[in-house]
Amino acid sequence: MKGELMEERLRQYFRNKGFYVVRGIKFIYDSFDITDVDLWLYNKTSDITRERIIVDIKNKKTPQAIERIFWTRGLLTALRVNSCMVATSEKRESIRNFGKLNGVTVLDGNFLNTLPLTIDRLTDEEFVNLFAINEADQLSVEWVKRYELFKTNLLAIDFSNLNRLLTDLKELFEQSIVNPLRKESTNRFIYCTVSYILICFDFLLKDLLTLEEIDRKNRISEGLKFGNLGRSGIERTLDVAIRISKQSMNVRSNFLKLYESLSVDILSEFFSKQNNSDKIFEQAIKFDALAYSKQFLAPSKIDPELKGILSVFLDYHGVERNSFF
Numbered sequence: 001m002k003g004e005l006m007e008e009r010l011r012q013y014f015r016n017k018g019f020y021v022v023r024g025i026k027f028i029y030d031s032f033d034i035t036d037v038d039l040w041l042y043n044k045t046s047d048i049t050r051e052r053i054i055v056d057i058k059n060k061k062t063p064q065a066i067e068r069i070f071w072t073r074g075l076l077t078a079l080r081v082n083s084c085m086v087a088t089s090e091k092r093e094s095i096r097n098f099g100k101l102n103g104v105t106v107l108d109g110n111f112l113n114t115l116p117l118t119i120d121r122l123t124d125e126e127f128v129n130l131f132a133i134n135e136a137d138q139l140s141v142e143w144v145k146r147y148e149l150f151k152t153n154l155l156a157i158d159f160s161n162l163n164r165l166l167t168d169l170k171e172l173f174e175q176s177i178v179n180p181l182r183k184e185s186t187n188r189f190i191y192c193t194v195s196y197i198l199i200c201f202d203f204l205l206k207d208l209l210t211l212e213e214i215d216r217k218n219r220i221s222e223g224l225k226f227g228n229l230g231r232s233g234i235e236r237t238l239d240v241a242i243r244i245s246k247q248s249m250n251v252r253s254n255f256l257k258l259y260e261s262l263s264v265d266i267l268s269e270f271f272s273k274q275n276n277s278d279k280i281f282e283q284a285i286k287f288d289a290l291a292y293s294k295q296f297l298a299p300s301k302i303d304p305e306l307k308g309i310l311s312v313f314l315d316y317h318g319v320e321r322n323s324f325f
Contacts (some may be wrong), residue, residue: 007057056068057088131186238256300325
């Protein structure tokens, strides 16, 4: 537990500094588990800029700090984040200097020893245990897998990954309504998932800030309907598929109509308004706090502003508000 506790202590430290923090994200490439990102930090540094930082944590007797600096620097490149840190029990000044020379911030043993020992909220392990009832329960196994996958989506934020999160959120809403035995764990999972969704929106909307509201709405609508490829990308994909399969062009037209028919106005309307998008980073942090709070708060009792966010997603998925709250 020693390594996990240090990760939680650092998570708490960065949360208290205003970061949105996720622990233990699996980096997957082409179905291969490459490594785990111990901490992923996200911050809104200005209206048009965001900061993403990865932290590698090794709290061992032989932490191999030099190797971790090389490894983490390479991971920074692979994930295209802004900066990286290595937290190590090493206390030698030469380690910090080597990290600085290679663009890696080193949090050494002297710093780690100043961190509080107590954690003020649920750990990642405690959170998972709330909905992982037993290994024989297929739903428990599935939820643990989804939780890990949801976190992985944050390593490559785009509209396609956002849409996956939105799709799974509907099932969580439905589970909360029909399965009272899992109500607390499901609602905590909903809070967590909504926080991820809001972080995705926050990251994507920063590039649309200079557009007029109607143009922002159209861009959001396109992303929610067509994913990361956009309409033009989907059209090119369909053109290739039609040529290979020698299908009628009517097939292409029908597919495009299917995409266009998706009703996304509720979300595109809401998030295109700047007075709404300005708040979503702070709201993501609040939903994250609700998810991991030691004292559970039911959706009906949370802050009205956050209830409003849940209501937007409930309306989007056609779920009755009264049934959920």
